[in-house]
Every structure is written in C-alpha cells, then in structure tokens.
Amino acid sequence: MTSATRVLVLNSGSSSVKYQLLDMRDGSRLAVGLVERIGESTSRLVHTPAGGGRRERTAPMAGHEAALRAVAAELTADGLGLDSPDLAAIGHRVVHGGLRFTEPTVVTDEVLAEVERLVPVAPLHNPANIVGIRTARALRPDLPQVAVFDTAFHTTMPEHAARYAIDTETADAHRIRRYGFHGTSHAYVSRETARLLGRDPSEVNVIVLHLGNGASASAVAGGRCVDTSMGLTPLEGLVMGTRSGDVDPAVTFHLRRVAGMSVDEIDELLNKRSGLVGLCGDNDMREIRRRIDEGDERARLAFDIYVHRLKKYVGAYYAVLGRVDAVAFTAGVGENAAPVREAALEGLEQLGLAVDPELNAVRSGEPRLISPAGARVAVAVVPTDEELEIARQTYSLVNN
Ligand SMILES: Nc1ncnc2c1ncn2[C@@H]1O[C@H](COP(=O)(O)OP(=O)(O)O)[C@@H](O)[C@H]1O
Numbered sequence: 022m023t024s025a026t027r028v029l030v031l032n033s034g035s036s037s038v039k040y041q042l043l044d045m046r047d048g049s050r051l052a053v054g055l056v057e058r059i060g061e062s063t064s065r066l067v068h069t070p071a072g073g074g075r076r077e078r079t080a081p082m083a084g085h086e087a088a089l090r091a092v093a094a095e096l097t098a099d100g101l102g103l104d105s106p107d108l109a110a111i112g113h114r115v116v117h118g119g120l121r122f123t124e125p126t127v128v129t130d131e132v133l134a135e136v137e138r139l140v141p142v143a144p145l146h147n148p149a150n151i152v153g154i155r156t157a158r159a160l161r162p163d164l165p166q167v168a169v170f171d172t173a174f175h176t177t178m179p180e181h182a183a184r185y186a187i188d189t190e191t192a193d194a195h196r197i198r199r200y201g202f203h204g205t206s207h208a209y210v211s212r213e214t215a216r217l218l219g220r221d222p223s224e225v226n227v228i229v230l231h232l233g234n235g236a237s238a239s240a241v242a243g244g245r246c247v248d249t250s251m252g253l254t255p256l257e258g259l260v261m262g263t264r265s266g267d268v269d270p271a272v273t274f275h276l277r278r279v280a281g282m283s284v285d286e287i288d289e290l291l292n293k294r295s296g297l298v299g300l301c302g303d304n305d306m307r308e309i310r311r312r313i314d315e316g317d318e319r320a321r322l323a324f325d326i327y328v329h330r331l332k333k334y335v336g337a338y339y340a341v342l343g344r345v346d347a348v349a350f351t352a353g354v355g356e357n358a359a360p361v362r363e364a365a366l367e368g369l370e371q372l373g374l375a376v377d378p379e380l381n382a383v384r385s386g387e388p389r390l391i392s393p394a395g396a397r398v399a400v401a402v403v404p405t406d407e408e409l410e411i412a413r414q415t416y417s418l419v420n421n
C-alpha cells in the first residue's frame with residue numbers, strides 16, 4: 022500500500038514519447054504531453070499542464086533519454102517533478118511481451134533482459150520502451166517501474182488462431198506464433214463499448230478496429246480476445262500508415278532473389294515505406310482525404326486498398342465470433358475519419374451492419390453510436406485511452 026496517488030505514464034514510440042501524469046484518486050490528468058521527431062534536429066515537445074497554458078519547445082533531442090529528461094524538466098517547472106513524494110509509480114507501455122508477460126509487471130533487471138530479448142520481433146518499439154524504463158529508473162531509482170504489455174490482452178487467443186500453419190518444431194524452436202499488439206487499447210475499447218451498450222463485457226461480442234498509425238483489428242468474445250490481425254510482429258494484418266500489413270510471404274523471397282534487396286532493406290520497405298505512404302506518399306488520413314477531394318487518383322486508390330482490407334477483417338471476425346453485438350472504431354483514424362467508417366461497412370447490411378450518415382458526421386470526443394436506430398449490430402466510435410488504462414493497471418499493481 023502506498024499513500025502516493027499519482028502515476029506517470031510513458032508511451033515511447035519509435036520516434037516519439039507520449040506521456041501523462043494522472044491522479045488516480047479520480048483519474049484526472051495533471052499534465053499531458055508529447056515529444057515528436059526524436060533523433061532529428063527539429064525535435065518538438067508539447068506540454069500541457071491541467072490548468073492550461075500549453076508550452077511548445079523545438080530543440081534537437083538525439084534520443085529517447087534526452088527526450089525524457091526534457092519531459093522531466095517540464096514537469097518540474099510545474100511543481101510536478103519526478104522527485105515528488107506523491108508519485109506512486111511510473112507505468113510504461115511495452116509493445117512486445119512474448120508469451121511470458123500476461124499481466125502488468127514490476128520491472129526488474131531480469132524483466133528488462135527479457136524485453137531486450139524480444140527486440141528482434143518489435144524492432145521499432147521495444148528499444149524505445151527499454152530506454153524509457155532505464156531513464157525513468159535513473160531519475161527515480163526508488164520508485165516501482167511497471168511494464169504494461171501490448172501483447173498481454175491477446176494471450177487468451179486459442180491455439181488455432183495463434184499458430185501459423187508452418188512446421189511445428191521450427192515454429193516452437195523460434196517461438197514463431199501470432200502475439201497481437203495494441204492489446205491495452207483493444208481491452209479498454211471493448212469494455213467501454215459494453216458500457217456504452219449498458220451491458221456487462223462478459224455478455225458482448227465486439228469487433229474492435231484500432232486504426233492509428235499502426236492499425237489492428239480484434240475479435241473479442243465476452244471480454245476475451247479470440248483473434249487479432251497483428252502477428253509475430255506489428256507488421257501483419259491491416260494496411261497501416263507506413264506498414265504493408267498482409268502480403269504473400271513470397272514477396273520477401275522475390276525481393277531478395279530477384280530484386281537483390283538485403284533482408285534489412287526489405288524490412289525497412291515493408292515497415293516504413295509501405296502502407297498508405299508507400300501507396301500514395303502520404304500516411305496521414307486527413308491529407309489523403311484532402312487529395313481525394315481534389316481528384317487525386319493515387320490517394321483514392323490508397324484509400325480504397327485501406328478500406329478493402331479493413332472490410333475483409335470485419336467479415337472474417339464476424340465469422341469467427343458467429344454473433345456480433347458491436348463494431349467499435351478507435352484511434353486517430355477510427356475516431357476521426359467518418360469516410361473510412363462509412364466505406365468499411367458499406368454493403369454489409371445483410372450482416373446487420375450499417376452506418377447512419379448523420380450520426381457518423383458528428384465530431385465528438387465521447388463514445389457514441391453511429392448505427393441507425395434499431396440496427397441488429399451496434400456500430401460505435403469509442404475513443405481509446407491507452408494512457409489511462411496503463412495508469413490504472415500500474416496503480417492497481419503497486420497498491421495491492
Ligand atoms: N481529424 C482527422 N481525420 C482523419 N484522420 C485523422 C485525424 N486526426 C488524426 N488522424 C489520423 O490518425 C493518425 C494518428 O493516429 P494515432 O492513433 O494518434 O496514432 P499513433 O498512436 O499510432 O501515433 C494520423 O496519422 C492520421 O492518419
């Protein structure tokens with residue numbers, strides 16, 4: 022038990038850090054912020070304390086350690102420094118936890134070594150998470166650092182969904198299987214969707230579509246994940262901002278043998294130069310919609326490919342679940358891009374799926390229904406809150 026009631030959450034991405042300081046007595050935010058373009062000369066920190074007064078700084082930050090030290094300085098300037106006795110713990114998003122981490126975990130040297138061992142299967146994410154943990158630990162060695170894993174929610178997937186159909190001995194020797202990611206978001210959003218419907222999560226089947234820069238779909242039956250679109254790494258599944266999602270694995274052999282690309286070059290191509298950016302040069306859905314409105318054909322095709330893949334996963338997870346109570350759209354694209362929601366469900370009326378154009382056009386930060394009154398399946402927009410969920414899990418671990 023601790024009398025301290027605050028939790029700092031760090032969500033370190035490949036070139037960014039999102040952070041929030043929360044008071045767990047009521048879940049309120051004391052400060053929120055973001056550092057972008059880490060490693061470039063134009064790194065930018067945007068910090069907003071609870072009372073308002075947004076501050077923005079542009080200064081080169083060579084890596085995540087420099088970024089976190091800059092964040093700590095901003096918090097100190099607001100009297101919310103990391104040295105505060107009110108801080109109970111620091112919660113970290115860790116993307117890959119393999120099979121071992123099914124619950125939030127207090128970080129020890131041994132835990133850190135395991136997260137390090139998983140770097141090859143989350144090369145864009147785990148290294149940043151590790152630096153985040155090390156830096157936070159150096160700043161407050163006495164405080165519990167808690168890792169909350171993206172993979173944890175998906176560990177309930179049955180073997181027939183988690184295994185690839187490849188030679189079992191080879192797969193087991195190298196722990197090759199589908200792990201799934203964005204689990205904190207899929208867990209939070211599926212629960213919030215049940216709440217929106219006024220029902221208990223154990224009673225509802227939900228298809229969650231987490232569409233951010235990285236994107237994934239999941240089938241959640243009675244609160245448990247039964248399938249998800251990301252696999253061994255966050256590359257499989259939906260078309261994303263810069264990642265290809267599903268391709269025939271033979272594409273990689275072809276690029277190696279015929280195009281003469283190295284494995285690292287192919288990795289970079291599929292993770293960073295594919296998806297929307299590879300198709301049309303832009304990865305931001307706002308820009309793509311603007312270009313479509315101007316008659317840009319490449320942007321139109323990129324949008325159509327994105328939506329076609331999404332629709333296929335909705336159909337697949339409908340079949341996996343058998344009965345679907347709700348489809349929930351979340352994250353940057355899912356929460357904001359009405360044309361994506363409309364196009365993804367277009368023509369699925371036979372499945373009881375439809376979007377009401379007027380409700381779909383509403384802009385709001387609140388969970389809301391966008392299906393027509395009386396629809397067989399609820400379609401919802403449910404803003405995700407990975408930071409709040411990480412803070413809750415962190416606080417509950419250190420407080421019990
Ligand atoms: N108003 C908007 N309309 C359409 N798309 C948006 C809007 N705002 C954000 N997005 C999309 O959301 C993406 C970012 O989503 P987000 O969930 O924040 O991603 P991540 O957490 O992976 O960085 C942007 O790249 C953009 O495509």
Ligand SMILES: CC(=O)OP(=O)(O)O
Nearest residue numbers: 202203233234235255
């Ligand atoms: C796992 C993953 O894809 O995360 P993000 O969307 O933050 O890149």
Ligand SMILES: [Mg+2]
Nearest residue numbers: 233234235352
């Ligand atoms: Mg995200």
